[in-house]
Amino acid sequence: MTQVLPYSGGNSHPGFMGWVQGGGTPVGMLAEMLSAGLNANMGGRDQMPLEVERQIGLWMRELFGFPDTSSGLFVTGSSTANFLAVLVARTRALGAASRASGVTAASGKLVAYAASSAHSCITKAMEMSGLGSQALRQVPVNVQGEMDVCALASMVAADRLAGLQPFLVVATAGTVNIGAIDPLEQVADLAAREQLWFHVDGALGALAVLSPDLAPQFKGIERADSLALDFHKWGQVPYDAGYFLARDGADQLETFATPAAYLARHTRGLAAGSPWPCDLGPDLSRGFRALKTWFTLVCHGTENLGAAISNSCALAQYMKQRIEATPELELMAPVALNIVCYRFRSDNTNAVNDELVVLLQESGIAAPSASSLDGHVVIRAAIVNHRTVAADIDALLEATLAFGRQLVQPITLKNKEEG
Secondary structure (H helix, E strand, O other): OOOOHHHOOOOOOOOEOOOOOOOOOHHHHHHHHHHHHHOOOOOOOOOHHHHHHHHHHHHHHHHOOOOOOOEEEEEOOHHHHHHHHHHHHHHHHHOOOHHHHOOHHHOOOEEEEEEOOOOHHHHHHHHHOOOOHHHEEEEOEOOOOOEOHHHHHHHHHHHHHOOOEEEEEEEEEOOOOOOOEOOHHHHHHHHHHHOOEEEEEOOOOHHHHHOOOOHHHHOOHHHOOEEEEEOOOOOOOOOOOEEEEEOOHHHHHHHHOOOOHHHOOOOOOOOOOOOOHHHOOOOOOOOOHHHHHHHHHHHHHHHHHHHHHHHHHHHHHHHHHHHHOOOOEEEOOOOOOOEEEEEEOOOOHHHHHHHHHHHHHHHOOOEOEEEEEOOEEEEEEEOOOOOOOHHHHHHHHHHHHHHHHHHHHHHHHHHHHHO
């Protein structure tokens, strides 16, 4: 432990605000130990661990208002879940026969849409799907960082006029850079009108529906054809615990199910219980991620988890107010959820703020991350950890001011000497 613990990433610490990572819980750690002891392969077969995963699926169906036809699957994280969405949407557009023939016939025809603020994994998913990143249209965003639906409609119309086949639109429920929420209902309306697969990347924000005061912002998520989310973020489940939810399980089966002699099914015995998770995704060997998620949901309860999510957003608003009341600091983006982007004002702003982030991380006081908005380097604080309190926000801002003043002082003195 002397070689590992002191050199960890630190996301369990209340001052860790650099990236969107949950802090974990003791019950989640216990569940990991128990699942390791069971050593269950969750690819299939008739076993109790799979019933735990199916129970989580039923809860997610209920939470997000999905129909009885829906199906879910634990994956490593939303990068994988978003990739599954592209694959399922692609198969839906081209037909099951495309699994054998490939996407060559559709090359240059299928096009998808996501806001310019969408996570980079959407681009990667298009590349890995064989459709290519050039087939992904980046839709402009408004001043709030939300997808411009009018621009989306124009882009779809232009592509159809050019003889292309729009097939997928990805909306984000909590963008990674500033936490903006795309207008889900409007995107759902357009997707229905244009017969596009409507996928929601809810890696950051989807679980905010657990919070009564935040849930209204996510209206429309229940209309998605598929949804990606992460329990290891706001759900505080230990890594990794991503999830993919499809409105119609038949679409998943059509995309991934592959008969094999060694995976023959029976109505009794260990080979019962079809369909298996390996029919719903690419993995046959899968770990027991469901147990730590079940422990977290049952032991802490959805009401307490929702309250913790709400509290992190309240802390973000507190941080916003403190920044706006401090002349040396500048708020750089709207605060929709739990992410605050700001900077220290100086003559050499980008260089100073880039160095500031490193100094803050090395100090051990707090760990924000550096990002960029419209060419400006910003200090980005993502408040996710359930242990974070107002004093941790104060410590981050006071350290920002202290280090910032130290960085600009030599510049000030040099300017005086030259004058």
